[in-house]
Amino acid sequence: MKYFPLVWANLTRHKRRTVLTTLSVALALFLFASLRSVVTTLRAGAEVGSESRMIVQSAKAIVFFLPMSYRERLLAVPGVQAVTWADWFGGVYQDPKNFFASFAADAESYLDMYRSDFTLPADQRAAFIKERTACIVGQHLLEKYGWRLGQDVTLKGTIFQGDWTFTIRGVYHATNPAFSEDVLMFHYEVVYERYPRWVQPGWYVLELKDPSLAQQVAAAIDSEFKNSSDPTKTGTERAFNAGFVTMWGNVSFLMDSIGMAVVFAILLVAANSMMLSARERTNEVGVLKTVGFGDRLLFGLVMAEAGTIALGGAVLGLGAAKALYRPTGFSAMGFLPGFDVTAGTLALGLGIAVVLALASGLVPAVNAARLSAVQALRHVE
Amino acid sequence: MKIPLVYNVRSLARRPVSSAMTALGVALVVGVFIAMLALANGFKMALVRTGSPDNVLVLRKGADSELSSGITRDNAAIIAALPEVAAAVDGSPLASPEVFVPMNVESAGGGEAQLVVTRGVTPRAFEVRHGVRITEGRMFTPGRDEVIIGTAIAPKLAHSAVGDTVRLAGRGWLVAGHFSAGGSAFESEIWGENDQLMPVLRSQVYQVVAFRLKDRSQFDAAKQTLENDPRLQVDARRESEFYASQSTVLRTILNFLAIFITGIMAIGAVFGAINTMYAAVASRTSEIAVLLTLGFKPRSVLASFLTEATFLALVGGLAGCLVALPINGIVTSTTNWSSFSMIAFQFLVTPRILLEGVIFAVVMGLVGGFFPARRASRIPVVQAIR
Numbered sequence: 001m002k003y004f005p006l007v008w009a010n011l012t013r014h015k016r017r018t019v020l021t022t023l024s025v026a027l028a029l030f031l032f033a034s035l036r037s038v039v040t041t042l043r044a045g046a047e048v049g050s051e052s053r054m055i056v057q058s059a060k061a062i063v064f065f066l067p068m069s070y071r072e073r074l075l076a077v078p079g080v081q082a083v084t085w086a087d088w089f090g091g092v093y094q095d096p097k098n099f100f101a102s103f104a105a106d107a108e109s110y111l112d113m114y115r116s117d118f119t120l121p122a123d124q125r126a127a128f129i130k131e132r133t134a135c136i137v138g139q140h141l142l143e144k145y146g147w148r149l150g151q152d153v154t155l156k157g158t159i160f161q162g163d164w165t166f167t168i169r170g171v172y173h174a175t176n177p178a179f180s181e182d183v184l185m186f187h188y189e190v191v192y193e194r195y196p197r198w199v200q201p202g203w204y205v206l207e208l209k210d211p212s213l214a215q216q217v218a219a220a221i222d223s224e225f226k227n228s229s230d231p232t233k234t235g236t237e238r239a240f241n242a243g244f245v246t247m248w249g250n251v252s253f254l255m256d257s258i259g260m261a262v263v264f265a266i267l268l269v270a271a272n273s274m275m276l277s278a279r280e281r282t283n284e285v286g287v288l289k290t291v292g293f294g295d296r297l298l299f300g301l302v303m304a305e306a307g308t309i310a311l312g313g314a315v316l317g318l319g320a321a322k323a324l325y326r327p328t329g330f331s332a333m334g335f336l337p338g339f340d341v342t343a344g345t346l347a348l349g350l351g352i353a354v355v356l357a358l359a360s361g362l363v364p365a366v367n368a369a370r371l372s373a374v375q376a377l378r379h380v381e
Numbered sequence: 382m383k384i385p386l387v388y389n390v391r392s393l394a395r396r397p398v399s400s401a402m403t404a405l406g407v408a409l410v411v412g413v414f415i416a417m418l419a420l421a422n423g424f425k426m427a428l429v430r431t432g433s434p435d436n437v438l439v440l441r442k443g444a445d446s447e448l449s450s451g452i453t454r455d456n457a458a459i460i461a462a463l464p465e466v467a468a469a470v471d472g473s474p475l476a477s478p479e480v481f482v483p484m485n486v487e488s489a490g491g492g493e494a495q496l497v498v499t500r501g502v503t504p505r506a507f508e509v510r511h512g513v514r515i516t517e518g519r520m521f522t523p524g525r526d527e528v529i530i531g532t533a534i535a536p537k538l539a540h541s542a543v544g545d546t547v548r549l550a551g552r553g554w555l556v557a558g559h560f561s562a563g564g565s566a567f568e569s570e571i572w573g574e575n576d577q578l579m580p581v582l583r584s585q586v587y588q589v590v591a592f593r594l595k596d597r598s599q600f601d602a603a604k605q606t607l608e609n610d611p612r613l614q615v616d617a618r619r620e621s622e623f624y625a626s627q628s629t630v631l632r633t634i635l636n637f638l639a640i641f642i643t644g645i646m647a648i649g650a651v652f653g654a655i656n657t658m659y660a661a662v663a664s665r666t667s668e669i670a671v672l673l674t675l676g677f678k679p680r681s682v683l684a685s686f687l688t689e690a691t692f693l694a695l696v697g698g699l700a701g702c703l704v705a706l707p708i709n710g711i712v713t714s715t716t717n718w719s720s721f722s723m724i725a726f727q728f729l730v731t732p733r734i735l736l737e738g739v740i741f742a743v744v745m746g747l748v749g750g751f752f753p754a755r756r757a758s759r760i761p762v763v764q765a766i767r
Contacts, residue, residue, distance in 0.1 A: 016655075017659065017660075020652040020653075020655055020656055021656065023649075023652060024649035024650075024653060027649045028649055030645065031642060031645045035642070059485060060484055060549075060551065061482065061483050061496055062483075062485075063448065158443060158444060158445045159444075161443050233485070242493075246493055247496075248716065249713060249714050249715035254420075258417075261412065261646075262642070262645075262646055262649075264409060265406045265646055268405055268406040268653065269403075269649055269650065269652060269653030272399055272403060273653070273656050275399060276399060280660075280663075
């Protein structure tokens with residue numbers, strides 16, 4: 001530790017270089033953490049889905065409705081505790097660029113089904129359920145468009161034609177980070193009133209008495225409807241969410257390869273900077289050796305310098321990523337709810353910083369250790 | 382007077398490791414930049430190629446995609462009778478009413494079922510829609526449970542070889558053939574006959590009607606007639622524009638990513654270039670002083686060092702192009718969020734993207750080289766030579 005002032009003096013000699021190098025390491029690790037978090041957030045989204053809830057959808061494709069009559073039949077399946085249903089509404093608010101999810105759902109049973117994933121004040125809940133044309137929205141969505149409680153919001157239907165006006169009667173907070181706050185939800189009856197001969201539930205959600213029954217229940221349901229004109233595909237909510245994640249294609253491969261390129265590019269910058277510094281100090285190393293500094297110590301001094309830059313950059317970059325995304329509620333337009341930099345990502349980032357320090361410092365450090373004092377001093381100009 | 386370029390090249394060669402590292406840094410940034418743009422471009426082109434400016438696509442009013450559209454049989458007949466619709470050889474209108482439904486199809490290797498667009502067509506579709514060609518096997522036979530599968534999607538699906546039976550909507554369909562469509566999104570679809578598919582889907586309506594214009598310039602007239610017809614509640618879109626617009630969501634994401642990622646990388650690379658150039662200036666102080674003594678203007682020294690940095694970045698940029706070039710043509714797949722279905726497409730590197738990459742590199746060089754070059758041009762001669 002007593003050599004720290006020496007390392008510090010070396011670092012501050014070319015202040016600009018040290019700052020720029022540290023900043024490039026910081027940028028690289030910030031980027032790395034961001035890219036990695038896309039993958040971990042997607043995975044988290046695939047995993048947080050409940051194991052005790054199941055989704056029943058049409059086996060033909062998610063876009064097909066399931067008959068309303070299935071509700072009673074699903075309730076009768078042994079192991080099923082509760083049933084609710086919803087429809088993807090897909091409305092546009094003012095401009096097609098304003099994308100957010102909107103659902104028509106059977107309000108009371110839907111709120112009960114997801115009671116553990118969000119909080120909604122009891123009076124707002126009651127007001128929403130009472131009023132046919134009411135809707136509830138997530139806190140984040142409310143803030144995004146500057147809406148107020150009690151305000152009317154008009155959506156233009158893309159699937160269900162026409163203008164649909166809803167009054168915001170409730171604002172919910174997601175307690176489960178993967179439960180999106182970018183959702184507008186309203187009563188299924190509203191759509192049914194206008195399209196009674198067409199609309200039916202898009203999917204059913206079941207609550208199981210016991211999560212261990214999942215496979216059994218899925219098999220029972222799918223075989224019951226197998227030969228009907230609307231066969232079903234039943235799976236746990238977790239599997240359902242995981243299915244959406246795979247729809248993105250090979251995102252993790254893309255993110256990982258870019259992350260590697262980023263890290264490697266910055267390794268070049270850091271290593272180059274260390275080598276530039278080392279080259280300029282050849283004769284100093286000679287002097288240090290002459291006054292009795294050992295090879296090992298000189299090796300350590302160079303490594304310490306590289307380590308300070310790499311770790312300083314890592315703390316800066318990883319810290320910025322951690323501080324930026326979660327607190328600002330970043331969710332990539334609602335595509336990545338609960339976007340956060342995980343502890344695992346931070347640890348991996350620090351690991352990369354250590355490797356960066358080793359790789360960038362190694363050559364200059366070995367050179368410094370190997371250099372003979374005579375040779376080094378001969379360079380004095 | 383200008384300082385000859387060869388001075389800069391030799392100077393760079395004198396510190397090969399440092400120069401190479403800086404250039405390689407730029408190369409990586411440019412490589413990633415090109416790769417990401419090629420991805421966005423490939424996706425866009427797959428959709429752009431799907432449409433032709435000669436065709437009009439009619440959707441239900443307010444529908445933002447084929448998926449959310451619906452056109453009744455009566456309305457389809459009205460649309461086909463429009464005077465602007467071109468006629469086939471036999472005199473009948475070149476209009477193609479189509480069913481469009483994403484269906485769950487078992488994926489190759491037994492993974493989760495994939496949503497694949499299944500399009501119900503009439504034989505007329507092969508004249509109206511562009512470039513659809515059977516590459517293997519034959520057309521589906523009208524009146525039979527047969528389908529043809531696009532070449533881009535076929536390898537990703539189970540039981541998709543010609544002669545196999547693929548399961549769609551709970552029923553088996555003979556795969557009569559595979560078809561290509563000039564790299565368009567049609568290649569990610571399954572096509573069958575309307576009359577076979579509609580009963581299975583229990584659909585009474587078509588999703589879209591596509592028709593050929595007699596003349597490209599008649600689009601506005603046709604659009605006006607259709608949208609003002611009280612019997613119809615439809616939007617008419619030029620086919621090429623419609624499909625291009627279908628790529629917006631994903632393209633926005635990809636372009637944002639490309640700019641965000643390469644922007645940050647570029648800042649890092651510029652910092653690297655600044656370090657390298659400052660070090661170069663510092664170690665060549667006396668050289669620069671000699672140049673100034675010889676009568677070269679400070680402006681020339683500035684230009685010379687700026688050239689050196691730019692040249693270094695240019696070499697890096699070209700290397701980046703070479704590194705990124707092999708990804709051209711690699712097939713990847715994702716979901717087209719407008720149809721919720723899988724779409725397979727190729728990375729598409731174009732000369733324009735390569736040029737953008739090179740320009741990007743040059744800009745990095747200029748930015749990274751400016752301050753060091755200015756420092757060089759301001760070296761106090763007397764002090765430096767002493």
